Amino acid sequence: MADHTQEKGHRWLEGKAALFAILATVVAGIGGAVEIIPLMTISGPEAMEEVTPYTPLEVAGRDIYLREGCYVCHSQMVRPFRSETLRYGPWSRAGEYAYDRPFQLGSRRIGPDLHRVGGKYPDAWHYEHMQDPRATSPGSVMPPYHWLHKRKVDPADIQASVRALRTAGTPYADADIAGVPEALAEQGVGIVSRLKDAGIDAKPDDEIIALIAYLQRLGVDGRAAIKNAEARQ
Amino acid sequence: MTETAPVTPNYDEAVVKKFYVATVLWALVGMLVGVTIALQLAWWPANMDNPYTTFGRLRPLHTNAMVFAFAGNAVFTAIYYSMQRLLKVRMWSDFLSNFHFWGWQLIIVAAAVSLPLGFTQGKEYAELIWPIDIAIAVVWVGFAVNFFATIAIRKVAHLYVAIWFYMSMVITITFLHVVNNLAIPATFTRSYPVFAGMTDGLVQWWYGHNAVGFLLTTPFLGLMYYFFPRAAERPIYSYRLSIIHFWGLVFLYIWAGPHHLLYSGLPDWIQTTGMVFSIMLLAPSWGGMLNGLLTLRGAWDKLRTDPVLKFYVVGVSFYGMSTFEGPMMSIRAVNGLSHFTNWVVGHVHSGTLGWNGMMAFGMLYWLAPRLWGRKLHNEGWATTHFWMATMGIVLYIVSMWAGGLTEGLMWRAVDDGGLLSYPNFLDVVHQLDPFYWTRFAGGLLYLSGAVLMTVNLSLTITGSKRSASAAVSAK
Numbered sequence: 116m117a118d119h120t121q122e123k124g125h126r127w128l129e130g131k132a133a134l135f136a137i138l139a140t141v142v143a144g145i146g147g148a149v150e151i152i153p154l155m156t157i158s159g160p161e162a163m164e165e166v167t168p169y170t171p172l173e174v175a176g177r178d179i180y181l182r183e184g185c186y187v188c189h190s191q192m193v194r195p196f197r198s199e200t201l202r203y204g205p206w207s208r209a210g211e212y213a214y215d216r217p218f219q220l221g222s223r224r225i226g227p228d229l230h231r232v233g234g235k236y237p238d239a240w241h242y243e244h245m246q247d248p249r250a251t252s253p254g255s256v257m258p259p260y261h262w263l264h265k266r267k268v269d270p271a272d273i274q275a276s277v278r279a280l281r282t283a284g285t286p287y288a289d290a291d292i293a294g295v296p297e298a299l300a301e302q303g304v305g306i307v308s309r310l311k312d313a314g315i316d317a318k319p320d321d322e323i324i325a326l327i328a329y330l331q332r333l334g335v336d337g338r339a340a341i342k343n344a345e346a347r348q
Numbered sequence: 349m350t351e352t353a354p355v356t357p358n359y360d361e362a363v364v365k366k367f368y369v370a371t372v373l374w375a376l377v378g379m380l381v382g383v384t385i386a387l388q389l390a391w392w393p394a395n396m397d398n399p400y401t402t403f404g405r406l407r408p409l410h411t412n413a414m415v416f417a418f419a420g421n422a423v424f425t426a427i428y429y430s431m432q433r434l435l436k437v438r439m440w441s442d443f444l445s446n447f448h449f450w451g452w453q454l455i456i457v458a459a460a461v462s463l464p465l466g467f468t469q470g471k472e473y474a475e476l477i478w479p480i481d482i483a484i485a486v487v488w489v490g491f492a493v494n495f496f497a498t499i500a501i502r503k504v505a506h507l508y509v510a511i512w513f514y515m516s517m518v519i520t521i522t523f524l525h526v527v528n529n530l531a532i533p534a535t536f537t538r539s540y541p542v543f544a545g546m547t548d549g550l551v552q553w554w555y556g557h558n559a560v561g562f563l564l565t566t567p568f569l570g571l572m573y574y575f576f577p578r579a580a581e582r583p584i585y586s587y588r589l590s591i592i593h594f595w596g597l598v599f600l601y602i603w604a605g606p607h608h609l610l611y612s613g614l615p616d617w618i619q620t621t622g623m624v625f626s627i628m629l630l631a632p633s634w635g636g637m638l639n640g641l642l643t644l645r646g647a648w649d650k651l652r653t654d655p656v657l658k659f660y661v662v663g664v665s666f667y668g669m670s671t672f673e674g675p676m677m678s679i680r681a682v683n684g685l686s687h688f689t690n691w692v693v694g695h696v697h698s699g700t701l702g703w704n705g706m707m708a709f710g711m712l713y714w715l716a717p718r719l720w721g722r723k724l725h726n727e728g729w730a731t732t733h734f735w736m737a738t739m740g741i742v743l744y745i746v747s748m749w750a751g752g753l754t755e756g757l758m759w760r761a762v763d764d765g766g767l768l769s770y771p772n773f774l775d776v777v778h779q780l781d782p783f784y785w786t787r788f789a790g791g792l793l794y795l796s797g798a799v800l801m802t803v804n805l806s807l808t809i810t811g812s813k814r815s816a817s818a819a820v821s822a823k
Binding site for chain 2: 125126129130132135136139140142143144145146147149150151154155178180181182183184185186187188190192194195196197198199201202207208209210211212213214215216217218219220221222223224225226227252253254255256257258259260262272275276278279280282283284285
């Protein structure tokens, strides 16, 4: 090798591989550190007391939402535009997502935004919609999800989910984890009885029941929080 | 690049060939899935009425296959071929090279099985479940050790610019992958991230945007810096420009993630920072584009005859186009219209089909004669492939622009009374049908071109036409 001691500047650096790698690491690391760390420490979303963790049945429903890749076609983020608040409801606040692991804001609206879908339709509507989307929404391009009406939710499985969510930081108590099977059944029976009123026969442990529970919860806490905040002003 | 080694070093060509073949195979698989999901949007019964082939499960399979299987293997082909030559030394460890190859293919197979089964983390481009994520980390570290050890034993004093770009990938993908996939397992197939809500969203798009930056951009720039000058037989345009745009790109890219979350609940200062850095990103991006294109200065006539250069010139031009479009779309006012629409899909594909695809194809055509010592079976077919791919991209992105603008404008349209002009979401859905069919045709054309390439390359490799450039490849 030639003598490179006379080299200056970048040409010199190109001969120092380790230093080059360290510099590249630092330069590539700065941006993320500056943007992300303050969000975790000093500038995080303000807590909303109305926003509480998902119930076990809603957790089960959310797992199904993830499994089926609903986020690929549906966003959960109402933007602060007049056209969006007219269509969907109040724009989405950061604090509303406090217990969303993972976040499901989405990046594409092949179908409509779902962040305010909770309470928009009766349970039976969702039941029919997943069975045959075109029955409730003529012209829809969504595929049917009729297997949700046959598959069962496993309480032990959801117990594992709730336990992992607590480890990750969601404030569930010991009693919440122990009581997962009962909580699942109780909330499931409520939905089943509302479906019965609409002439639909379903079982509390059908996957569709869990998905309905999750969808009916979406944006509800946030709506209450926004309403209360406005009342206080 | 000084390539005047007196003795032919004993390079590991076998691993290059393996990654090469994997690149071609996964390209076909990934694009076939892409064309399938394009059809599903135009004609929903193509979801095939079972859980495993719905759009929601196949779309992540398509993106993971294209990014990690096609682009990933293409990048590794480029790295293993060029870095041995640039450093004039065989890869440090044959074991690690093969560990990397087989490990990576196994990960891809695991992805191809697990995603249709519905095993997912539910984070875009980071869908793979935690056991696969750990496997990725292990294989990646094996690759990184081999990469840096090869640099350590190099026989050339200076690192050529292609190596800088490869290095930035090896480093950055490591921390992006690890941080974004930090999660608490619930079962073997399910986990929940340690970050929640908007923080999880910010971490995810810091990862997601920079997976584009450091898997689909910097290593492909490295590929460009090695293969383009070699194919053009001209030195790179400007050494100084390569320094400026390398450091500019590596520094600025990381900041741009929040442009995926404009108008969300993310604090305003983070959104604005993301937007401003995205706009600044135009400068180093175009620095790279100009450095690539101007390599052909005084040799533009070669474009008429050489299909490899055709692929490179159009590839680099699409890089320039999409890196102009990206900053524009990250301006709040534009993003308000483009976000959530097909425009974003068109933008992504002008980068992936236009930049990544064309650069990879150019490399594959250039490498086949050199790796296997055979003349390219049919140059005319390569040119035909070039035109099929180019026409396919044009159909794709023009239809997605038109479709994106259509839905974006219809969603926000308000009548004189201040009410929505199209209050039913379904009013908009079928306006997109002609654009979806056009996009399907464009994708099919692009895939057909790739099939023609595969036939051409297969006949080259198994053929008997000895190549004069076989001797050149030893250098």
